[in-house]
Amino acid sequence: DAGVIQSPRHEVxxxxxxxxxxxxxISGHDYLFWYRQTMMRGLELLIYFNNNVPIDDSGMPEDRxxxxxxxxSFSTLKIQxxxxxxxxxxxxxxxxxxxxxxxxxxxxxxx
Amino acid sequence: AQSVTQPDIHITVSEGASxxxxxxxxxxxxxxxxxxxxxxxxxxxxxxKYFSGDTLVQGIKGFEAEFKRSQSSFxxxxxxxxxxxxxxxxxxxxxxxxxxxxxxxxxGTQLKVEL
Numbered sequence: 001d002a003g004v005i006q007s008p009r010h011e012v013x014x015x016x017x018x019x020x021x022x023x024x025x026i027s028g029h030d031y032l033f034w035y036r037q038t039m040m041r042g043l044e045l046l047i048y049f050n051n052n053v054p055i056d057d058s059g060m061p062e063d064r065x066x067x068x069x070x071x072x073s074f075s076t077l078k079i080q081x082x083x084x085x086x087x088x089x090x091x092x093x094x095x096x097x098x099x100x101x102x103x104x105x106x107x108x109x110x111x
Numbered sequence: 112a113q114s115v116t117q118p119d120i121h122i123t124v125s126e127g128a129s130x131x132x133x134x135x136x137x138x139x140x141x142x143x144x145x146x147x148x149x150x151x152x153x154x155x156x157x158x159x160k161y162f163s164g165d166t167l168v169q170g171i172k173g174f175e176a177e178f179k180r181s182q183s184s185f186x187x188x189x190x191x192x193x194x195x196x197x198x199x200x201x202x203x204x205x206x207x208x209x210x211x212x213x214x215x216x217x218x219g220t221q222l223k224v225e226l
Contacts, residue, residue: 004154031212033213042216042217042218042219043201043216043219045213045214045215048212048213050212056213091154091155093155095212098143098160098162098205098212099145099157099160100145100155100157100212100214101157102147102154102155102156103154104152104153104154105153105154
């Protein structure tokens with residue numbers, strides 16, 4: 001079975017540019033999560049969806065961050081404009097029974 | 112709100128030695144509990160989980176964990192560590208029902224294995 005698929009795996013961009021991270025959850029999973037991992041703050045939940053509807057976006061750092069889930073098989077996390085402090089690994093995870101399955105992450109570097 | 116504490120940031124053990132990683136949680140009722148492992152450059156992989164029932168749970172790769180309600184703990188153990196176990200380990204708590212899907216993670220314990 002295919003796991004959670006994220007793209008790109010690595011992204012290097014300059015401050016001020018728009019960044020879009022993509023996620024394909026495991027088929028049949030009705031929850032989708034976006035986490036951010038940094039050395040300083042560890043794993044932080046940014047937002048999660050249930051049946052494509054955003055349930056809790058209280059972890060989204062600021063208005064520069066937005067996430068969408070237009071259908072059950074696709075989600076995006078967008079940062080516009082990006083800043084150096086957004087540099088991190090962004091993980092997408094999906095779930096159906098309470099156990100999260102993680103993608104391999106998208107490592108973002110903002111110069 | 113729930114929280115998780117992993118008091119050990121780094122642990123070094125010799126290959127073949129036993130291992131115990133500590134995890135304490137804060138939650139008003141019995142939570143869902145998880146241990147995940149992360150190798151460098153990889154995502155998190157589930158080792159084991161506790162939802163209810165037997166408080167000693169077995170996971171993959173020879174790991175086990177014991178839920179102790181009185182101590183609010185869910186420590187991870189392995190009787191004999193292999194060099195390939197070197198990784199970062201995360202404890203996580205979820206709040207049932209339904210909320211078990213939203214997990215709060217500890218800060219992680221980095222395991223180093225000496226040959």
